[in-house]
Each structure stands twice: as C-alpha cells, then as structure tokens.
Amino acid sequence: MQHALQVALTKKAFAHIDQGTTDMGRDVLRHPVSEYTCPDWLNREKSTLFRDFPLFMGLSGLIPEPGDFLAEDLGEIPTLLVRGDDGVARAFVNMCRHRGAPLAKGCGRNASFICPYHAWNYNQRGELVGLPDKRSFPGVEQEKMGLIALPTVEKDGMIWVIPTPDRNGAAHIEQQLTDHLGGLSDELASYQFGGYHADMTRTITRRANWKQPIETFLEAYHFNTLHKNTVAPLFFHNLCLFEDFGLNHREAVIRRSIETLRDRPESEWDFITHTGLSYQLFPNTIFVVQADHVETWRVFPSKERVDECVIRFDCYIPEPVTSESARKHWDANIDLAFKTVDEEDYAISEDIERGYLSHALKEVLIGRNEPSLGHYKKSITQAVKSSSDKKTGD
Ligand code: FES
Ligand SMILES: [Fe+2]
Structure with missing residues (x-):
C-alpha cells in the first residue's frame, strides 16, 4: 500500500x-x-x-515452478491449475478428453499429466502429446484434443480464473479482471x-x-x-x-x-x-x-x-x-x-x-x-x- x-x-x-x-x-x-x-x-x-466472475485462485507462489500444479474440486468446475514449461500459469477443466477421468489430484510437480485410466498424456500446456493405440481413434484429431482451457490471468503475483471455457482468451480475461476489480488493481x-x-x-x-x-x-x-x-x-x-x-x-x-x-x-x-x-x-x-x-x-x-x-x-x-x-x-x-x-x-x-x-x-x-x-x-x-x-x- x-x-x-x-x-x-x-x-x-x-x-x-x-x-x-x-x-x-x-x-x-x-x-x-x-x-x-x-x-x-x-x-x-x-x-x-x-x-462468470474471475475467481482468485492464489498467489503465484502457489505454483512457482514449471510443472507445479493444483487440482481443485471446490468450485462448479473441477480445475487443474498448472505452470507451463514456458512459465505461464494456465487453468484447465480437470477431465481427460477420452472419458473424463481427472488428470491429477491435490498438488505437486509433474513433467506431464498421464491419465490414470488409459494413459492419455498431456504436457504442461495441456496439449495431448500421447494417445496410446491411436489407430483405434480414426478421425480424432489429436491436436484438437488438448485439455479444455479456462480463462486464466496472472497479474501482480495473483492468479485468477473464470471457471467457464471461453474462446476469447487471455486478453479478454485481463480486461474483465480490471473492470471487475473496480480500481483496486494498483493497490493490489x-x-x-x-x-x-x-x-x-x-x-x-x-x-x-x-x-x-x-x-x-x-x-x-x-x-x-x-x-x-x-x-x-x-x-x-x-x-x-x-x-x-x-x-x-x-x-x-x-x-x-x-x-x-x-x-x-x-x-x-x-x-x-x-x-x-x-x-x-x-x-x-x-x-x-x-x-x-x-x-x-x-x-x-x-x-x-x-x-x-x-x-x-x-x-x-x-x-x-x-x-x-x-x-x-x-x-x-x-x-x-x-x-x-x-x-x-x-x-x-x-x-x-x-x-x-x-x-x-x-x-x-x-x-x-x-x-x-x-x-x-x-x-x-x-x-x-x-x-x-x-x-x-x-
Ligand atoms: S479417461 Fe483418460 S485415458 Fe481414458
Ligand atoms: Fe470475528
């Protein structure tokens, strides 16, 4: 202050x-x-x-290093918050795109997220990088089967997520957060x-x-x-x-x-x-x-x-x-x-x-x-x- x-x-x-x-x-x-x-x-x-609102998830120190994650099932949408290998904090719906199993529980550090059910493998950016027995999924475009992203912004050491998938991306949530904070941003x-x-x-x-x-x-x-x-x-x-x-x-x-x-x-x-x-x-x-x-x-x-x-x-x-x-x-x-x-x-x-x-x-x-x-x-x-x-x- x-x-x-x-x-x-x-x-x-x-x-x-x-x-x-x-x-x-x-x-x-x-x-x-x-x-x-x-x-x-x-x-x-x-x-x-x-x-509809940007929810405060935690300070950046909650997931300080690449691969650090927090899986949280407290809100309406099961959420997986992960810091990527590029240092960016992202949130995803914590459900595998195959049949919906949660990719992780609790918190920790993962090089990648391997589904405990049939081993579909997602990297720290949520991209599907491993699909065992791929030939059994003809017509499924692997590059489109990454984890479902939730709008996320990390600003001034604070991480915010809107728990609704949205194609408008980070710029949109950043403006929404600024509007939502009603002039409090600089003080924070x-x-x-x-x-x-x-x-x-x-x-x-x-x-x-x-x-x-x-x-x-x-x-x-x-x-x-x-x-x-x-x-x-x-x-x-x-x-x-x-x-x-x-x-x-x-x-x-x-x-x-x-x-x-x-x-x-x-x-x-x-x-x-x-x-x-x-x-x-x-x-x-x-x-x-x-x-x-x-x-x-x-x-x-x-x-x-x-x-x-x-x-x-x-x-x-x-x-x-x-x-x-x-x-x-x-x-x-x-x-x-x-x-x-x-x-x-x-x-x-x-x-x-x-x-x-x-x-x-x-x-x-x-x-x-x-x-x-x-x-x-x-x-x-x-x-x-x-x-x-x-x-x-x-
Ligand atoms: S539910 Fe995840 S691999 Fe099958
Ligand atoms: Fe009190």
Missing part, C-alpha cells in the same frame, strides 16, 4: 478514535434470510457468481505479491451457507462480545474503515497499537502493522494482508447442501521457512489466527445457520456501523440478479 494512503487511513483512524465514531453505511439494511436457506437461490449463485499491485511463498494450507467443511464464513470478517461490531477472551483486547471495538471498489472492498479494523504512531513523524507511519487489513475479493475470497504475511480464505458452496460450505485457507510468507525456530514461529502464529476464526466466528456461523433453517426469521438487520457487510450483501444480490437477467436475455 502506498505510503500516502497509509498516512491518510491512519489519520482517518485517529479521527474516529478521538470522536468515538466509525465509518458508516448510508442506511440500516434489511436482508432476506432466504438467501441463506433457499436451494433455488443457491443454484442461481452457483451458475452466476461461480461461473503495490504489495508485490509475486515474491511470496505458499507456506501452509488447510481445507475445512462447515455447516453454514457459504457466505457466512466471508461475512464474519466484515465488521468489528462483534469484537468485544464474540472475541472477548481472545483478540478483542488488541483492537478498537466497533471501529472500521471501509472503501468499496465495485463489488469488492477494503476493510481495516484498528489495533490499539496504532496509538504509538501519534508521537512519530508521518514518514514512519506503518498503517498495516497496526491494523487488521482485509480485502473482500468478490465473490468468495477474504484476502488478509498482515505486515509479515498474507492469509486467504476462499469459500465455496457445498455440492449438495445450501447449509454447508468448504473453506480453503492459505498462508503466504515473504521468505521461505529455513530454520526450525522460524517453523515454530509460523505454526504458532497461524494456528492462533486459524483457531480464533474457526472456533469463535465459524462456530457461531453454524449456530446462525441452524436458526435460519427454521424459517422463523424472514430478514436480518445490518447496522450503519457494518458498512462492509452491507456492501457485500448488496453486491451478492445485485450480481446474481444482473447476471441471471443477462443470461435470460441471451
């Missing part, structure tokens, strides 16, 4: 601290509970939000994520609609109650800074340690050290920037249930871990962050979901002191409706 912006945000935080205020939304929002319980609404979300570029290393990952399933694990990050109104025994003493309660970028937004919650900056020259102000800074990358990622690492929380609806989701957590660090003491430091650090979110925030998300399924409550209220949450809920509703309308009109 540019230093001028860090100074501006620090001043804004000081003004709120002095006046006992916070950034505010325009109105109280009344939001329908059915968007958390209705299977039809979930299907609309899946067919729009998880098919300023962090220089290209040098980060993937350090650890965890995947968990929770019995809550997929939006809830995102939403728990989007307000500081719950700190003094839900987190009273853990992180609450570190932060100002009910104080957040919010700015929207199209359907995405930046939210900062403020650490009490920011007070130490008041006596220092502005040139030394380091806003990030003294905040919980996160970006909501629409529709399904919370991207947390800490002074010394990055955490990403990507959430996907479960395949079968409206009240279940899968959460993939990734942690990235600027330097790879090389010593035992550094390993212990990171494990303890990340364990604490993960545990607080999982045992406090996600536990109440599951409780809330159980209540929602009683259908006894028709709507919930979002206060003016929860501007990020209001923005997210409105963005979801608006994006699903306009995407569905566009499809109906096609």
Whole structure:
C-alpha cells in the first residue's frame, strides 16, 4: 500500500478514535434470510457468481515452478491449475478428453499429466502429446484434443480464473479482471505479491451457507462480545474503515497499537502493522494482508447442501521457512489466527445457520456501523440478479 494512503487511513483512524465514531453505511439494511436457506437461490449463485466472475485462485507462489500444479474440486468446475514449461500459469477443466477421468489430484510437480485410466498424456500446456493405440481413434484429431482451457490471468503475483471455457482468451480475461476489480488493481499491485511463498494450507467443511464464513470478517461490531477472551483486547471495538471498489472492498479494523504512531513523524507511519487489513475479493475470497504475511480464505458452496460450505485457507510468507525456530514461529502464529476464526466466528456461523433453517426469521438487520457487510450483501444480490437477467436475455 502506498505510503500516502497509509498516512491518510491512519489519520482517518485517529479521527474516529478521538470522536468515538466509525465509518458508516448510508442506511440500516434489511436482508432476506432466504438467501441463506433457499436451494433455488443457491443454484442461481452457483451458475452466476461461480461461473462468470474471475475467481482468485492464489498467489503465484502457489505454483512457482514449471510443472507445479493444483487440482481443485471446490468450485462448479473441477480445475487443474498448472505452470507451463514456458512459465505461464494456465487453468484447465480437470477431465481427460477420452472419458473424463481427472488428470491429477491435490498438488505437486509433474513433467506431464498421464491419465490414470488409459494413459492419455498431456504436457504442461495441456496439449495431448500421447494417445496410446491411436489407430483405434480414426478421425480424432489429436491436436484438437488438448485439455479444455479456462480463462486464466496472472497479474501482480495473483492468479485468477473464470471457471467457464471461453474462446476469447487471455486478453479478454485481463480486461474483465480490471473492470471487475473496480480500481483496486494498483493497490493490489503495490504489495508485490509475486515474491511470496505458499507456506501452509488447510481445507475445512462447515455447516453454514457459504457466505457466512466471508461475512464474519466484515465488521468489528462483534469484537468485544464474540472475541472477548481472545483478540478483542488488541483492537478498537466497533471501529472500521471501509472503501468499496465495485463489488469488492477494503476493510481495516484498528489495533490499539496504532496509538504509538501519534508521537512519530508521518514518514514512519506503518498503517498495516497496526491494523487488521482485509480485502473482500468478490465473490468468495477474504484476502488478509498482515505486515509479515498474507492469509486467504476462499469459500465455496457445498455440492449438495445450501447449509454447508468448504473453506480453503492459505498462508503466504515473504521468505521461505529455513530454520526450525522460524517453523515454530509460523505454526504458532497461524494456528492462533486459524483457531480464533474457526472456533469463535465459524462456530457461531453454524449456530446462525441452524436458526435460519427454521424459517422463523424472514430478514436480518445490518447496522450503519457494518458498512462492509452491507456492501457485500448488496453486491451478492445485485450480481446474481444482473447476471441471471443477462443470461435470460441471451
Ligand atoms: S479417461 Fe483418460 S485415458 Fe481414458
Ligand atoms: Fe470475528
């Protein structure tokens, strides 16, 4: 983040601290509970939000070397993300063109991708380079049977994929991503994520609609109650800074340690050290920037249930871990962050979901002191409706 912006945000935080205020939304929002319980609404979300938008996949450090891959089955389309021998990150539908078997599972490094069923062989660029007993497939043009490509772009150390095959290619997704980020691109570029290393990952399933694990990050109104025994003493309660970028937004919650900056020259102000800074990358990622690492929380609806989701957590660090003491430091650090979110925030998300399924409550209220949450809920509703309308009109 540019230093001028860090100074501006620090001043804004000081003004709120002095006046006992916070950034505010325009109105109280009344939001329908059915968007958390209705299977039809979930299907609309899946067919729009998880098919039409550039989804954040990870930082470049997730697949740093040629042949590095990540096979992911969390979204609507089984996806194989691979770095080619030319250094380009590409995503494919993870299904063999013969009879559809997945080419890879999990993550690793492969010289090529040999199908486990009948050994069709694809190179790191997804081209079919080996077709055993080729004479049995007369008329099948091998050069046209590469893996089905998904539009992919790697920009400023971040990898994005639109999970719908499209012939328009990389130029198209690059423009779509820029439009989608609504002016956030330069700020994301300023962090220089290209040098980060993937350090650890965890995947968990929770019995809550997929939006809830995102939403728990989007307000500081719950700190003094839900987190009273853990992180609450570190932060100002009910104080957040919010700015929207199209359907995405930046939210900062403020650490009490920011007070130490008041006596220092502005040139030394380091806003990030003294905040919980996160970006909501629409529709399904919370991207947390800490002074010394990055955490990403990507959430996907479960395949079968409206009240279940899968959460993939990734942690990235600027330097790879090389010593035992550094390993212990990171494990303890990340364990604490993960545990607080999982045992406090996600536990109440599951409780809330159980209540929602009683259908006894028709709507919930979002206060003016929860501007990020209001923005997210409105963005979801608006994006699903306009995407569905566009499809109906096609
Ligand atoms: S399904 Fe892959 S080779 Fe047959
Ligand atoms: Fe929380």
